[in-house]
Amino acid sequence: MYEHEFPLDPNICYLNHAAVAPWPQRTKAAVEEFATENVHLGATHYPRWMSKEFELRQQLKALINAPSTDDIAFQKNTSEGLSTIAYGISWKAGDQVVITNQEFPSNRIVWESLKQFGVDVIEADITGDNPEQAITNAISKQTRLLSVSSVQFGSGIRLNLHALGETCKKRNVLYCIDAIQSVGALETDVEAVHADFLVADAHKWMLGPEGIAVMFVAESARDKLTLNEFGWHMVAKVGDYDEKSWEIARSARRFECGSPNMLGVHAMSASLSLLLEVGVETVETAIAENTRYLIELLSKRDDIELLSPTESHRRAGIVTFKVQNQPTDEVFEHLKSNQVICAHRGGGIRFSPHFYTQKSVLENAVALIP
């Protein structure tokens, strides 16, 4: 399916979409076209670039089921989006933020940095059978915000975002989702899960470039964030350079202070056009089949220990494992030298196939595990 979009070197087994994904062919074409236009015409057609920027907001609205393009802001990356949120809320000493004990540093450090305001971070241990219950148990009267990764970067465990959203709603807690490991891989519905905030960079499952991320801010949450970055682009009357008075834009554009990353916009939009053409439901089913097959292949070896959940509702695109009696860094080096592109994460080897990954790639990679 869509192999022509991914003319990867046949000598490599690319199983690293949870880190940085390859671009589809059409993204390369879009970037080349944009570069050629810049060389020959500069910004002559800037209004067309602005239309592309709006098209990307529409694509993202569809991808995460946001109520409006007004809820979508671009950020540089997930970490920046989480920082915009963390430093937008007015905290008081004694407030708590709940996260999990498996978060990628981006969704831990920023909350820990709020210690200067007297904010405490509570880590829920999600290693047990019922991670949502563990998270709910960590929520107290002092909890102002819950921030979780939809899918954990190491173990690959997928959380029930809807159940957590219900809890947050009931307990009057703001709900923030680091969705970089799921947007583009899994169907995402910010409304259904009652998300206040969701952030995800383009370079993993969305198959886009690094340096451009989507940040969703629900309309009801928008005024809860004070702004820390200002410029010409975040005002209501954008483009009216002679007007000295200004108001903050009603939309989430208020979080974008200056010129957009137009190169990233063109690239990300091309990548998303592929995912939306295939359909995220189809993408999700294909990823589920790839991870199921990987688990089947890995389970044939008695000396391989799976570190990722095996139940289908608990996993997304990540399968992490250890080889008994072999140091993981040696296993990783061996795979790397045999052109298996994967990662050393969560105490094991992380394989992360996407929807287009061929079964033969999975078979070859597993055969190369020492």
Ligand SMILES: Cc1ncc(COP(=O)(O)O)c(C=O)c1O
């Ligand atoms: C769960 C999670 N959040 C955040 C990041 C980093 O995101 P960014 O570089 O967009 O800040 C990663 C990268 O691996 C991740 O896995």
